[in-house]
Amino acid sequence: MAAPGFQLGGLKAWWVWALAVTFVIYLFSVQTGYSIVNPQIQKSVSLSVTQVAAIAATYTWVFAISQFFGGALLDRLGAHKVLPVSIALVTIGVFIFANASSYTMLIVSQFVMALGACTGFVGAGYIGGQWFGMAKFSLMFGLVQFCASLSSAFSVNALQFALNELPWRELFNYVGVFGIVLTLLGFIYLRNPTPVESSESDGFGRFVSSVLGALLEVAKVPHVWISALICSALFGSLLAAGVVWTPKLMLTLGASLETAALSASLLWLGLALGCLVLPAMSDRTHRRKPLIIVGCLVQLACAAVLLYVPGIPVPLAMVINFVFGFANSAHMLTFSSAADVVPPQLIGTSAAFVNGLAFIAGGFMIAAPGARVVSGEAAGLSEHSLALAEYAAEPLLIALAVALILAMIMRESYPHITTSGKESDHVQSQSAAS
Structure with missing residues (x-):
């Protein structure tokens, strides 16, 4: 109260x-x-x-x-x-x-x-x-x-x-x-x-x-680790795309420098809008897992279309970047899913645990495409070639695929709703112990 x-x-x-x-x-x-x-x-x-x-x-x-x-x-x-x-x-x-x-x-x-x-x-x-x-x-x-x-x-x-x-x-x-x-x-x-x-x-x-x-208590819950790893893969992919990969890719598609920068901003705008929609959908449907799975699938599809469908017009590629960002908002549900399975007095700890791992992973994932751009250019790939963009994007695709697999094997965590419409703390405590 x-x-x-x-x-x-x-x-x-x-x-x-x-x-x-x-x-x-x-x-x-x-x-x-x-x-x-x-x-x-x-x-x-x-x-x-x-x-x-x-x-x-x-x-x-x-x-x-x-x-x-x-x-x-x-x-x-x-x-x-x-x-x-x-x-x-x-x-x-x-x-x-x-x-x-x-x-x-x-x-x-x-x-x-x-x-x-x-x-x-x-x-x-x-x-x-x-x-x-x-x-x-x-x-x-x-x-x-x-x-x-x-x-x-x-x-x-x-x-x-x-x-x-x-x-x-x-x-x-x-x-x-x-x-x-x-x-x-x-x-x-x-x-x-x-x-x-x-x-x-x-x-x-x-x-x-x-x-x-408190940290140890949260770290003992396997579901928190699964949620954190999914969040790391999804948000790390967005960071890598926004900082390194998307501008490079858009230049290979014929976009100007200004348009390439705008395309990176569209990722964040898509994420912003998705954060208004997906958490609300999760609460209305009383489900986390299906929306996380769909988010992973949509991001994989967007990345695949941008990389492997030839001749995509720049405006369509910009729309796909926006959709990628929108679907990436599924990573916010991993915070909710981690909070679902710990006692209410540990929600701050669970959120920090998930965010901490995501932040560390994000740093590595930003570095990975950049490093592959450098190694690809050293191997003779043209600076603005699609082949270089595909080579740089491989870590992102792998991370998204891993996130999808984890999302499919994770359990549904949405708290039990009693007939009075209130969450059952007893169920949450049981979940935390499992």
Whole structure:
């Protein structure tokens, strides 16, 4: 039950959820910003190419490692003791970044930002489950991804426009000021509807033990691993397609550089729309598995058509990219499926576990097509040839095929619905033990 005066799904719930989603958009924009201002940073701080890459790698690996603990912290301490501090850390990192005068300061900025960012996406999903009830968890998490996908599609252009008007240091100081405002709002409003009973009074050692125990409890459930591997394959494929493969492929089909970039954005737009549709369909049909299977099949079909059907017009290829992104929204159901089989007090941990594996896999899958492009060119394949695009896409096709096989063997996890229309926690606990 919610605390007195707090209604699950009411105006207060939407306000708290909106703040959590604003944090997600904020940190996504900051992440995108680094990739855009790389040339200016390299020039103003006198960095080598290796140092620029090391700065990006610092953020990636610190985020990936701390991601696993972020969800457990939310489950143990609640939103009020975790999310405002996370926003503050990202904001501090932004100010260090904007005023960095050395390579060391830039490394520190990425480390601090990554520590704060690790609870962003998972935290917004956690807020949805807490303030709207577990029956709405899938739908609300889908809405989080919808907002994140839209920000990914448009933040590059918005930041590029801003950089044309302002020096990069001034721009990121303004971004930091926005973070201060968001931090203050977070400390005032971001909280669970009811206080979370934590083990802080038992001492730091016992608290750390409880966090690790939550991770271990989630990791013991085989279905969580299956969900995480499917999510890793699907979302990793989207990242690889958006960053490396789709622009290359569109150029081989005769698209201009601008059209190739737009086609990559269509992947994110398709994902955004799919996140509005598929979670809602899952809740209406009381099924996860069929929609995940269909999502895998559609993505495989789209990739196969783009690669192996000759003479596809560029406009049709752009539509297929959009459909690929739409079908990729099936990966959001893996978060719901993992949450279905753990106790309600571990939904944050399960979401972080799935997202952590997906993030790590995404990094490898982004690198795989890029590496194969380099090796293909070294083997004599033309830079803009279809043969090179096919060669680069093989890891994506394999990952999607593996995801399809896993989706077909996974069990249906949608929670049992009682005659009163409420989810049975007893069934969820039984599922977690199985």
